Amino acid sequence: MQIAALRASAPPSMTVPLSSLPPGAPGADVAQPPTRHTISVLQLHQIVQGARRLGCDIDALLRRAAISPALLQSPNARVSEDQFAALMRSMRRVTRDEFWGLLSRPVAPGVFAQACHALIHCATLEDAMRAGLNLYRLHLVDFVPRLQQRDGRATLLLLPRAPATACRQYAQSTFAFQAYGVANWLVAQRIPLAGVDLAARAPEPARGPARLTDTERVFNTQVRYGQPHTALHFDASWLRLPVVQDASSLQAFLNDTPRNLLTRYRDDSCLAERIRRHLRCHLDDELPSLEQMAGALRLTPQTLRRRLRDEGRGYQSIKDSLRRDAAIALLEHTDLALQQVALRVGFSEPSTFHRAFKKWTGVAPGEYRQRQMMESAA
Template sequence: MIIRDSQISAAYLRGLVDYLTIKRQNTSLFLQQFQISEAVIGEPQQRLPTRLFSAMLEAAGVQLNDDHIGLHVGEQIKPGQYGVLGLSVMNCKTLREAVARHERYERLVCDVGHTTYRLSSDDVILSWDSCSPDLSRHIAEENIASWTTFARWITGAYVSPTLIRFQHSRPSDIREHERLFQCSLEFSCDSIEVHFPSVYLDLPLRQHDPAMLALLDEYADRLLLQLNPEANFSDKVKAALTNLLQAGDISLQKTARTLNLSARALQRRLQEEGCSYQQILDETRRELALRQISDERLDLSEITFFLGFADQSAFQRAFKRWTGRTPGQYRREQELTG
């Protein structure tokens, strides 16, 4: 698989900024070198070239005289850096579910490579496949360090791989690799792999929430659609609205900014597809409501909040307009029909 012009979520820069802060560096000045503002890092939907992140890691390593900058930045991983992917993983029941979510949604964070996993004897092998010219030693080490750190955090256990294989050549000093990973290491390999015991897959996660997981999966699927260049423009607007509904700002202006358009341009492109912004907003809410009302784990107040209604009575009126029934009536009828 060949990937060119790969991108990362701007929120993924947070680990680098946090590490520079710990090292008492002027982060604003550092970001200015790359024409990035700290406000951009708070926007998970903003995308930046992976080669820019690679250049930033290199520059930070030189500035700090840190030959292991990728490892150290990866150790600073926080759930917010992974955006909806991180939140989805956190709310899974087991590490097995978390690995599957990572494989499914990782493009939301970075598309420089693609993760697959397979069972081999008593081990699980996570492979990170990339032929991208944007992949550097520091990006590879940052990625694997963040995986390891995040797995320890969500399980509440100091889990370690049994073997890690890197494609780049062996650094002159690997003591930091040994400290962090606590496992066998191989370099100059054909692919990047993380091996760990298969029993880890059944480890329970600390913040399992099935109701929240259902909402996050819905959200993540919408965002994947938004990343698809072949999708209709109205579908991309729906994907953006799914995000903005949860954030509480569904104005035309905010939606247009999310899609890097003016409000007038957004309206014009929707008109070209025979629809309006209000129609798309209404359709998005309706589709989400019908899916969520079928999930008995979600109460009506949670659905009201997720869909961005001011109060439950506003949601009740909209739902009756869509279906001719109140949410409660619709849910009871579904229960009776089974």
């Protein structure tokens, strides 16, 4: 059931805009909630595979990142990008491996920083990518990363050296994601991808507002799963761009890694992200209809639907995912009562918000907050 259906019988006056709350009313003086994207708990299941194989205490690792282990039992649960980045750092320390036990031989902490130090002295992106891949070939035994060019297209190709396992396939996806993030940082702009091939199987379709997987949203291009090789494809002309980073910018980059790999140079130009930014301003009010949004963007409703369909999104799913992410942020970072959280994300009735949130994440909002508070205090 979509939010539109949940609210179909409610008259417009039932939604109370935050701006209409009198001064001093609960929630009136709270800033607009942060609406960063969240990450599916399915990613947690994959990223802890290696640590679990090594016998690490997964619950303890999750708690260090302020993530409730109970969320692993809720297939639709979400965590913040900061929590996911904290989990990556925690697992790196515990496993003493930059790939968290996913590969047959660990990659010692410091290799990523060593590679970045070498790359900033290269003249072009192509020089940097080849230098970085050469370095990593000294540390990787499960797959071989190569840069290929053909007919104007460049491909970062990962050739497996060992039998495919879920751990190795996730490690390859991780390597491709990190290499792409570093490449974007080196040239200080997002490199548009022509396609992504992943050896990993396609994730199980999850219930909830978002149709795109987290992987598809990060790469912002078609992702083909179950392929013989993991590969990123892009126009070879990007390889000629100069490296613009230096020692001073490198330290700030390393200090904020891996979080900046999740958020930096995100594609905010796509139509879905433009709509999401516009909707943030109306989050506590009745969100615009598709026809109203089309008018604001100077598009016909038919064109808006078609362009969103081309991006793999739907207008209702954008609205629902924004409300979900904003609600999660408010539950984690404020002490607003649940009724006020509901108002802040556009629900006049707490019961309707309760049903919608449980549909989005698999747990009720009060239970979600309680779990997070317990982990933060642990």
